[in-house]
Amino acid sequence: MRFRLILGLLSFWVLFLYSYGFAHKVNLFVFREGEKVSGEGYFANGAPCMKCAIEVYTLKGKKLTQTTTDEKGRFEVRIKEREPLLVRLIAGEGHLAEEKLEGSIEVASNDKTKENITKKERVDLQNKKDVESMKITNSKNVEIDREMLKVVVKEVISEELVSFKGNFLELKKDLNRVRFQDIIGGIGYIIGILGLLAMLKARKEKG
Amino acid sequence: MHISEGVLSPPVLITGWGLTLIGLTISLKKLSTRKIPEVAVLSSAFFIASLIHVPIGPSAAHLVLNGMVGILLGWNSFVAIFLGLLLQALFFQFGGFTTLGINTFNMAFPGVVSYYLFKRFIGRKNHKLSFISGFLAGFLSMLGAGFFTALSLYLTERNFLILCETLIIAHIPIAVVEGLVTGFIVVYLLKIKPEVFKDEV
Incomplete structure (x- = not known):
């Protein structure tokens, strides 16, 4: 009786400890x-x-x-x-x-410039200057600094990508989780392979 | 317990495959047609056991059930564990295909040792002794698997003491759980199907 009680208590502890x-x-x-x-x-x-x-x-x-x-x-x-x-x-x-x-x-990295003003402000400033020069010269060949444009586009994309990265990671985690059909499939394979082995052994024993 | 791909050196991997092939050859020679359904059931149990994890502090460890497989199947546990590990690598990417040999040996061999150490004490007459034998088989097989895993890593990394500390000491709680599970299963099987312990392998 005492042994059964101990077994009961231990089983409760095991079930309590476990999580799937x-x-x-x-x-x-x-x-x-x-x-x-x-x-x-x-x-x-x-x-x-x-x-x-x-x-x-x-x-x-x-x-x-x-x-x-x-x-x-x-x-x-x-x-x-x-x-x-x-x-x-x-x-x-x-x-x-x-x-x-x-x-x-x-x-090209975000640390490229060390000025106090941000890159965005610099581009804005540059654009203003370009517009001004455009007004003055009325020229059609306005050139925005390519490097600065890249930095700004990169900054904006990075901000936009934060939520995308989070969702993508969650999706990847979900894909890596063990699926129920895989467990069933695995058991099926085990039974199938050993069934085949049993068939071969039985044939050998007959022959 | 499942060593991943790219961790071990080629000599360790080759040795692991060599030892496992020896184990599998003995196992297949001893395997009788009547025993195959039991191997299938225990291989399936082993396959699922790794999905049950027990929280230990900030980390978690999973069941292996190599002691239970060992005490019920003896040498045949090589076939059961090899199949279970192969499908775990295939479906869940646990371990890997190159490490399949060493992982099989690390988990199956302590089970076989447990079979020869504790099987003789399991009988219908004394459930208490059978439970203790089952517990010790589960407990020591788990620690044995930890020891062989540490040894495999040591032969590549050479920091055996730290590995032993992590793999054996940290696995003592899960080894206790594993021992209890094995003990319960042994007592339960003695009640409902005692003939499973009569087969010689």
Whole structure:
């Protein structure tokens, strides 16, 4: 009776402790914008991969930099090289995720100018000057500084992309989650493969 | 417990495949047609067990059930665990195909050792002793899998003590849970289907 009681208590504890979730497969999501390489590491259940090592390599295997993820599993590094990169997330205990990044087309970064006024203001100023000169000379060949235009467009796109990146990451997390049909499919495969083995063994035993 | 692709050095991967192929050969030779349905059920249980995680502090660990598979199947656990791991790699990208050999050995071998250590104490007459044997099989198989995983990583990384600390000490709580689950299953099977413990493998 006492033994049964202990078993009952232990089973309650086990059921209390358990929650159905997902194993420790680690995933990596990386973005590259100019010199900035940022991303997020997370486990299959969407939990952040905290304080995990991040290493950035060239495709030839040269290590460029390393860092660790923060408490939200995020990281950000600056890479000056334009070539394609390989980002590795090392979660320990043999868990690793890798992601390749295309080479950056342009190295122009937001830190390019060090003036007190912002780039947007500078472009506005430049545009004003252009309009003024246009009025004065009435010339048709107005040229806006290409570099400045790129910086401004980039800033606006970056702002717009924040929500898109968030949605994209959520979508990627959803895709990485274990689906019920995969579990059923896996069990089906096991039964199928072993059924085939049983058939072969039975034939061998008959023959 | 599932070592990912790209972590281990080629000699470790080749050794893992070699050991697993030896285990699979013995397993397939010993496997009788009558035992195949049991292997299928336990392989399916192993396949799903990794999806059940237990929160341990800020992290979480998942069940392996290699002790339960080992104590019920003996050498046949190599076939069950190999199939389970192959499908986990295929469907969920747990572990990997190059590491399939070493992962199979790391999880199946402690189960086989448990079979030879504890199977003899499991019987209908003494449920308490059977529960304790089941518990120890689950507990030690889990820690054994942690030890072999640490050893595999050490042969590539050379920081064995830190790995052992992470993989074994951190897995003690989940090993306790695993031991309890195995103990319960052993006692339950003794009540409803005691003949599963009679088969020699």
